[in-house]
Amino acid sequence: MQKELSAEHPLLRITIGGVNQVGYDSGNAAIMAGRKLAWMQDIDTDQNSNGEVWDDWQAVWRDVFVLDGANSKVNLYNLTVHDLRTPANYAELKSILIDSAMVSQKPFTNESIAVDVDGNGIVAPRDALLVINRLNSGGGGTIAPPTGTSISEYIDVDGNLIVAPLDALRVINVLNQRTGGGEGEAAAPASGPMLEESFGSEAATGELPVGAVRNALLEPVSAHEWFFAQWGSEDGSGIGEPLLGTRLRRPR
Numbered sequence: 013m014q015k016e017l018s019a020e021h022p023l024l025r026i027t028i029g030g031v032n033q034v035g036y037d038s039g040n041a042a043i044m045a046g047r048k049l050a051w052m053q054d055i056d057t058d059q060n061s062n063g064e065v066w067d068d069w070q071a072v073w074r075d076v077f078v079l080d081g082a083n084s085k086v087n088l089y090n091l092t093v094h095d096l097r098t099p100a101n102y103a104e105l106k107s108i109l110i111d112s113a114m115v116s117q118k119p120f121t122n123e124s125i126a127v128d129v130d131g132n133g134i135v136a137p138r139d140a141l142l143v144i145n146r147l148n149s150g151g152g153g154t155i156a157p158p159t160g161t162s163i164s165e166y167i168d169v170d171g172n173l174i175v176a177p178l179d180a181l182r183v184i185n186v187l188n189q190r191t192g193g194g195e196g197e198a199a200a201p202a203s204g205p206m207l208e209e210s211f212g213s214e215a216a217t218g219e220l221p222v223g224a225v226r227n228a229l230l231e232p233v234s235a236h237e238w239f240f241a242q243w244g245s246e247d248g249s250g251i252g253e254p255l256l257g258t259r260l261r262r263p264r
């Protein structure tokens with residue numbers, strides 16, 4: 013599944029990792045055979061026969077914890093209840109991981125300046141037009157997960173994973189704030205051409221009143237989504253079945 017996710021959605025940062033329960037160390041080699049996974053062995057510091065991570069997360073066999081970019085649990089999927097050999101379960105888990113990554117990472121929202129839809133560092137009418145054009149060509153509605161390796165239009169300005177008129181309106185509001193702010197000395201953008209339709213004197217990124225808009229619209233996103241599953245079975249054979257892992261952090 014990790015291979016599929018990486019190949020099908022290279023822009024979504026999804027990492028499957030595992031934490032093995034104490035007492036099942038002997039299964040680690042078999043689990044890693046032929047796989048590349050972030051794999052960890054839990055330890056039992058307080059000697060209650062349970063791993064500390066397992067205790068912290070109250071994990072049970074074959075739990076898959078789906079974590080967001082802040083390592084907070086957003087879903088829990090148990091592979092005893094949902095055997096991944098059933099195609100519908102496999103598809104469901106995969107979909108949960110993708111959807112969670114979309115919510116956390118908002119790949120179609122410009123994380124530098126949300127209202128800069130074309131990502132050229134300048135906020136201009138063209139940024140609103142791109143959204144409007146998308147809506148007019150029937151491209152509104154829920155945004156599908158990206159399948160390419162780059163984003164050319166950050167059309168989801170408000171980061172709700174839907175392309176809607178409000179996304180264009182956000183840009184227009186910022187443009188209106190600028191035009192209402194009076195004339196200023198011309199300042200050239202640090203790089204890139206000044207767009208024809210941009211508001212001449214205020215086209216430089218540094219002068220745009222977008223700072224407040226910018227982070228109000230965006231959740232912080234960390235480098236990776238982390239998930240954990242448990243590969244192993246109650247009898248400790250642990251071969252070929254989903255196991256468990258997490259970044260070592262207590263749940264909220």
Ligand SMILES: [Ca+2]
Pocket residue numbers: 055056057058059060061062063064067
């Ligand atoms: Ca313990």
Ligand SMILES: [Ca+2]
Pocket residue numbers: 127128129130131132133134135136139
């Ligand atoms: Ca722009």
Ligand SMILES: [Ca+2]
Pocket residue numbers: 167168169170171172173174175176179
């Ligand atoms: Ca939106």
